[in-house]
Amino acid sequence: QSALTQPPSASGSPGQSVTISCTGTSSDIGGYNYVSWYQHHPGKAPKVMIYEVSNRPSAVPDRFSGSKSGNTASLTVSGLQAEDEADYYCSSYAGNNNVLFGGGTKLTVL
Amino acid sequence: QVQLLESGPGLVKPSQTLSLTCTVSGGSISSGRYYWSWIRQPAGKGLEWIGRMFTSGSTNYNPSLKSRVTISADMSKNQFSLKLTSVTAADTAVYYCARDDYCSGGNCYSRWYFDLWGRGTLVTVSS
Secondary structure (H helix, E strand, O other): OOOEEOOOEEEEOOOOOEEEEEEOOOOOHHHOOOEEEEEEOOOOOOEEEEEOOOEOOOOOOOOEEEEEEOOEEEEEEOOOOHHHOEEEEEEEEOOOOOEEEEOOEEEEEO | OOEEEEEOOOEEOOOOOEEEEEEEEOOOOOOOOEEEEEEEEOOOOOOEEEEEEOOOOOEEEOOOOHHHEEEEEEHHHOEEEEEEOOOOHHHOEEEEEEEEEOEEOOEEOOOOOEEEEOOOEEEEEOO
16 A cells, blocks of 8 residues: 655645645545644654544644545645644545554644 | 553664563553554654554564564563564664553543654664
8 A cells, every 4th residue: 555645845824724635545634534643843753643534632723624535535724834834744544443643744834 | 641652772783683671650550551662763764563462462563574573561561562573774773662542531442553662772783
């Protein structure tokens, strides 16, 4: 099974919105509602931002939202802030007790 | 506050076995509320799920690594471990341990996401 496909980079100015896509297949993203997104500042522990497609942990600002359409999931960051600059990874259950991750997207706040 | 901390050798020779331990503090790995996973990231690449274990001892492994991986726990030390045999340079990566949410709000089922991670430890495979 191949990794999920993410754009290598994304960017936006403070206050703007940016959407990061994550494309899979009908065997992973399209087949299950177990898509999650992680924020990773290098050298720190990754942090879950979205789980089960669109659920947000209580500690995550509501500027972060998730959605899915067909085989593609998306993470939207609204009202960009400097501290949002990080690497973002998507993940999806792929059946047969297996999980796939994306290659990661580096988000730059201009 | 629950924390996860990876430990183990930073250098392993090719064909040998990579062994890492994750120490969990502030919570019990035998609570039955979580699975406990290992995930890795080669330099410049994306994340790769290695596998997970539950309190009962049941395990799930990435099919691509299954023949070489064992994940187990020492409940008395509140630790779980990863063993990866016959390593090559392709196994060089930052290795993370992570908690896999299972029982939220009293509802127990595999949600397949990782709600808490360690900071990772770099393992280099080289002679």
